[in-house]
Amino acid sequence: MRVRFDPRAVVFAISGLACLASAQAQTSAPPASATVKFAYLALATKRILPLSYLDQPPTDDGIQGARLGLADDETTGRFIHQAYHLTEAIEPDAAAVLAAFKSLAAAGQKLFVTDLPADLLLQIADLPEAKDATLLDATAQDDGLRAGGCRANVLHLLPSRAMLADALMQYLAVKKWRNILLVGGPDPGDKAYAEAIRHAAAKFQIHIVADKPWTYDPGARRTDTGHYAIEAEVARFTQGIDYDVLVVADEGDNFGDDLSYRATDPRPVAGTQGLVPSAWARPFEQWGGTQLQSRFLKQAARWMTDRDYGAWMAVRAVGEAAAHGSSTDPQAIAGFLRSPDFELAAFKGARLSFRSWDGQLRQPVLLADARSLVSVSPQPGFLHQFSELDTLGVDQPESSCHLK
Amino acid sequence: MPSEMTAARARLAAPLLIALLCAARPALAERLLVSNEKDNTITVVDGKSLAVIKTVPVGARPRGIILSKDGKSLYICTSDADHIEELDLASLTVTRTLPSGPDPETFTISPDGKYLYVSNENDNRVSVVDIAEARITSEIAVGVEPEGMGISPDGKTLVNTSETTSMAHFIDTASHEVTANVLVDSRPRVAKWTADAAQVWVSSEVGGSVSVIDAATHQVVKKIRFAIPGVATESIQPVGIALTGDRKTAFVALGPANRVAVVDAQTFEVRKYLLVGQRVWQLAFSPDEQRLYTTNGVSNDMSVIDVPALKVTKSVPVGRLPWGVVVAP
Numbered sequence: 001m002r003v004r005f006d007p008r009a010v011v012f013a014i015s016g017l018a019c020l021a022s023a024q025a026q027t028s029a030p031p032a033s034a035t036v037k038f039a040y041l042a043l044a045t046k047r048i049l050p051l052s053y054l055d056q057p058p059t060d061d062g063i064q065g066a067r068l069g070l071a072d073d074e075t076t077g078r079f080i081h082q083a084y085h086l087t088e089a090i091e092p093d094a095a096a097v098l099a100a101f102k103s104l105a106a107a108g109q110k111l112f113v114t115d116l117p118a119d120l121l122l123q124i125a126d127l128p129e130a131k132d133a134t135l136l137d138a139t140a141q142d143d144g145l146r147a148g149g150c151r152a153n154v155l156h157l158l159p160s161r162a163m164l165a166d167a168l169m170q171y172l173a174v175k176k177w178r179n180i181l182l183v184g185g186p187d188p189g190d191k192a193y194a195e196a197i198r199h200a201a202a203k204f205q206i207h208i209v210a211d212k213p214w215t216y217d218p219g220a221r222r223t224d225t226g227h228y229a230i231e232a233e234v235a236r237f238t239q240g241i242d243y244d245v246l247v248v249a250d251e252g253d254n255f256g257d258d259l260s261y262r263a264t265d266p267r268p269v270a271g272t273q274g275l276v277p278s279a280w281a282r283p284f285e286q287w288g289g290t291q292l293q294s295r296f297l298k299q300a301a302r303w304m305t306d307r308d309y310g311a312w313m314a315v316r317a318v319g320e321a322a323a324h325g326s327s328t329d330p331q332a333i334a335g336f337l338r339s340p341d342f343e344l345a346a347f348k349g350a351r352l353s354f355r356s357w358d359g360q361l362r363q364p365v366l367l368a369d370a371r372s373l374v375s376v377s378p379q380p381g382f383l384h385q386f387s388e389l390d391t392l393g394v395d396q397p398e399s400s401c402h403l404k
Numbered sequence: 405m406p407s408e409m410t411a412a413r414a415r416l417a418a419p420l421l422i423a424l425l426c427a428a429r430p431a432l433a434e435r436l437l438v439s440n441e442k443d444n445t446i447t448v449v450d451g452k453s454l455a456v457i458k459t460v461p462v463g464a465r466p467r468g469i470i471l472s473k474d475g476k477s478l479y480i481c482t483s484d485a486d487h488i489e490e491l492d493l494a495s496l497t498v499t500r501t502l503p504s505g506p507d508p509e510t511f512t513i514s515p516d517g518k519y520l521y522v523s524n525e526n527d528n529r530v531s532v533v534d535i536a537e538a539r540i541t542s543e544i545a546v547g548v549e550p551e552g553m554g555i556s557p558d559g560k561t562l563v564n565t566s567e568t569t570s571m572a573h574f575i576d577t578a579s580h581e582v583t584a585n586v587l588v589d590s591r592p593r594v595a596k597w598t599a600d601a602a603q604v605w606v607s608s609e610v611g612g613s614v615s616v617i618d619a620a621t622h623q624v625v626k627k628i629r630f631a632i633p634g635v636a637t638e639s640i641q642p643v644g645i646a647l648t649g650d651r652k653t654a655f656v657a658l659g660p661a662n663r664v665a666v667v668d669a670q671t672f673e674v675r676k677y678l679l680v681g682q683r684v685w686q687l688a689f690s691p692d693e694q695r696l697y698t699t700n701g702v703s704n705d706m707s708v709i710d711v712p713a714l715k716v717t718k719s720v721p722v723g724r725l726p727w728g729v730v731v732a733p
Contacts, residue, residue: 075528075548076569079585288567288591291525291549316568323570323587345568345590345610349660350638388636 034328036073038318039087039104040066040311041124042115043097050253062115062139063088064300065308068292069315071299076323086113086315094120098127105129110330111136113314115307118142118149125151134334136317138310143196146358146394150401155337155359157317158310161193163393164277165200167365167377168247168270170391173204174379177244181267182211183237183259189251193272197247210241214248214255234262247271274369277377280309281368286376287349313352313361317344348376350389358401362389434690435493436697437478437730438706439466440723446480447722448496451690451731454708454720458496463489468510469728472535473517478730479535481508481522488520488533493732502538505531510728512553512562514577521562521577523550530564532580544580546573554595554604556619563604565592572606572617584622588615594686596645598669607642607656614642614656616672626672628656635661646687646696648711655696655709657684664698664707666714678716680707688729699726 040063047057058064066086073084087109089100097116101124104112113136114121122145125135135154137145143162145154159167172178180201184194194211201208216233238246246263248271250256256273268274282303285293292312296304304312317337322328325336336342343351348364355362367375378384382391390396434451444464448457463482466489470479478491481504488508490500504511507526511533513519519541520533530550532542547569554563555577562575565588572595574584589611596605597619604617616626630640641659647669648654654667660683666676681700684707688697696709700719704726708718 072548072568075566076571079547079569079571079573079582080587288549291567294526320570320590343590343611345570349610349641351590351610351612388638 033077033081033083035083035085036077036111036318036322036328036333037085037087037109037330038111038113038315039089039109040113040115041097041101041104042090043094043117043120044090044092045117048252051255051257052253055253058300058302058305060300061305062307062311063090064296064302065304065311065313066113066138066315068296068299068308069312069319072312072316073319073322076319080323080326082322082328084319094123098124101127102129105133110134111318111333113138113311113318115139115311118145121145121154122149122151125154132331134330134337136314138314139307142192143394146360147400150358150403152359152403155317155354155361157313157361158279158306159277159363159365160360160393161196162199163360163363163365165193165196166203166392167277167367168275169197169200169204169206170377170379170382171275171367171375172206172245172270174381178205179207179209179243180245180247181238181241181243182208183214183246183248183250184211185214185248185250185252185254185256187252187254190249190272193251194249197249197271209243212237214250216255230258231262234259235264238263238265238267240264243267245270246274248273275367275374276369277365277367279306279363279365280304281366281373282370283368283372284347284366286373287347289347292347309346313344313346316346317342317361320344352389355390355396357396357399357403358394359403360393362387362392364389365392435732436688436706437469437491437732438699438722438726439469439480439728440725441465441467441701441727442725443723444482445723446478446491447726449706449720449722451695454718456720456722459723460491460496460498462491462498463487463501467727468508469730470511470513470520471730471732473513473515475733478732479511479513479520481510483507483509483525488522500538502533502535503531503540504533505529505540505543509551510553512555514555515557515559519577521553521555521564523553523564525549525551525567528566530562530575542580544575544582546575546582547571552593552595552606554597556597557599557601561619563595563597563606565595565606567591567593567609570608570611572604572615574622586615586617586622586624588617588624589613589627593643594645596647598647598651599649600651602651605645605647605654607645609641609643609659612637612640612642614645614654614667628667628672628674630656630658630661630665630674630677632658632661632663632677635663644684644686644698646689648689648693653711655687657687657698659683659685660702662700664696664709676714678709678714680709680716681705681719685726686728688731690731691733697729697731699729701725701727 091097248256321333321336436449438447446460463485465484468481488502488504492499505524509525511522522531530544547566549567552565572586589608591610614628639660644657646655654669656665663677682702698707706720
């Protein structure tokens with residue numbers, strides 16, 4: 001386990017003490033800075049090279065977002081005499097993650113921001129040591145974790161695949177692009193994404209005119225003249241189908257970028273490539289998003305990914321709960337996170353909060369391509385009894401999650 | 405930039421000429437000055453005819469604007485140019501630039517007219533700018549993304565809001581020390597003192613509320629919330645606040661709800677919602693408080709509200725993404 005000493009925590013703690021004298025007259029603050037202790041627990045994933053050479057996967061996505069969130073929390077904390085200490089535990093394999101969790105829990109750690117695959121997250125959530133812990137799942141998008149696999153001690157920051165799919169289908173419904181060709185890749189993530197699209201299409205009355213698996217392996221596609229073969233294959237694959245939009249499910253970026261401009265009919269591509277529903281996007285600059293983009297760029301020297309954004313939101317959610325709940329106690333923070341008073345401002349122009357039925361953070365979903373923000377769902381006109389944000393994903397009446 | 409000018413000229417050639425001639429002379433009817441964030445311009449509108457007098461090119465991304473105490477100049481936060489520009493209101497040209505620190509978004513001016521207090525959104529700092537000497541005399545560390553600025557009528561206390569930290573910081577302008585921090589709802593934008601200095605009103609854009617803070621005890625005495633039939637609560641995003649001098653009525657711009665709320669400032673009851681342009685942002689009274697002007701960022705116009713009648717009487721096209729509005733006597 002790697003524990004990082006953060007000198008900033010000390011600086012802020014000192015400055016918090018320094019301004020204590022002047023502020024004590026007005027506020028009944030505790031005599032010294034209380035500290036919010038939490039941990040970042042991650043399985044270091046081996047990134048697979050994407051199709052496009054342009055976007056090399058970063059080796060530090062997730063944790064960079066958590067670090068930025070920590071800096072934001074600390075700035076708030078120094079005014080109200082709250083310090084923050086985030087222990088970073090980024091482990092090479094599942095066994096090491098489990099061991100790290102157990103040792104942190106034994107040391108009294110109760111709040112965890114996690115960057116773990118679904119099965120490992122559940123394994124940890126079900127440990128006896130995790131019984132009164134809170135796991136803020138910063139990166140997993142599996143619908144299963146919000147359904148039968150939901151846990152009372154887990155909260156989810158990033159939108160689920162169901163929310164992403166609903167966000168896209170709402171937009172297609174508004175555009176009256178009602179006929180789609182669904183193309184799914186072979187990986188488990190691709191299959192789950194395609195399933196979410198099928199479900200969302202039925203919900204918003206989008207017709208899937210053809211549902212085809214992508215099996216073509218172009219081999220050495222970067223060799224000279226490889227593009228002829230790909231163009232011919234995509235043209236053949238899409239021939240004779242009458243549709244408005246090609247929706248692709250390729251979470252690993254293995255072939256989706258090959259589908260644009262090569263189909264038989266000129267049709268836009270959406271889904272995991274083309275017009276992408278996502279929590280965060282590089283072209284996004286609304287609602288002060290520019291500020292977060294530029295702070296992140298300055299810190300990490302690269303663009304913010306969805307995983308960074310999920311981790312930033314998780315760390316900020318803990319900070320908001322500590323500040324507005326006026327307590328650094330992990331149980332009080334965990335309680336405030338789930339209370340109706342909790343609200344998170346995450347540069348989406350809306351107050352975000354956790355759904356009581358499955359622990360999912362309700363939030364708008366961006367629709368963007370590589371260069372521009374196209375739209376933000378929920379789309380106007382999709383109404384809801386309580387919150388329009390709950391038109392995205394699994395709503396309370398449909399939820400199969402029974403939180404224990 | 406000159407598109408409004410050309411259009412206005414085509415429609416109103418003769419009246420505009422008169423307006424132009426009159427503009428050179430002071431002591432005339434009020435002029436309205438609007439910063440257009442996307443156009444990098446200031447639109448100057450005649451208060452009486454509501455015709456555009458001139459569209460003045462300024463530095464990149466003008467947002468916060470404020471009048472000098474002698475009423476002769478307009479200070480402009482040109483955020484992407486990383487400085488403040490001074491627009492001479494007689495010649496309608498930029499005559500001077502002042503330092504501001506990085507990314508100045510908005511500011512306020514000391515009652516004696518000597519200092520500007522500037523929020524540096526990217527830097528978690530408030531810069532104090534000596535106007536005469538054109539230099540930054542001091543920097544005050546505040547929360548993440550400092551935004552709204554309100555100064556007490558006696559000039560002794562500055563209130564700054566920080567958007568990500570969700571606080572109103574009370575700052576002693578003599579010592580530059582932060583004396584109190586008041587937690588409010590998410591993304592606080594604007595801080596406005598009542599004329600009697602008893603309260604500070606702070607709008608929370610994402611929280612959807614206005615916190616009324618007792619200036620002496622620093623306690624939130626009231627959180628005003630808004631509900632409009634048929635409008636999603638998420639789109640009610642309070643930003644600009646205008647309070648009448650007698651502290652009887654407050655107006656609150658509700659952003660993408662496209663409405664200005666009329667609030668009884670004594671009982672804090674919301675009396676009415678006035679439908680204005682899209683994404684209503686900032687507000688300014690005419691000097692006699694008979695009219696209220698709003699900037700509407702998405703519909704690229706300004707709405708005029710008849711204050712005694714509580715009716716929206718007119719909309720005036722300005723530049724793209726209008727941000728701030730100031731009334732020059």
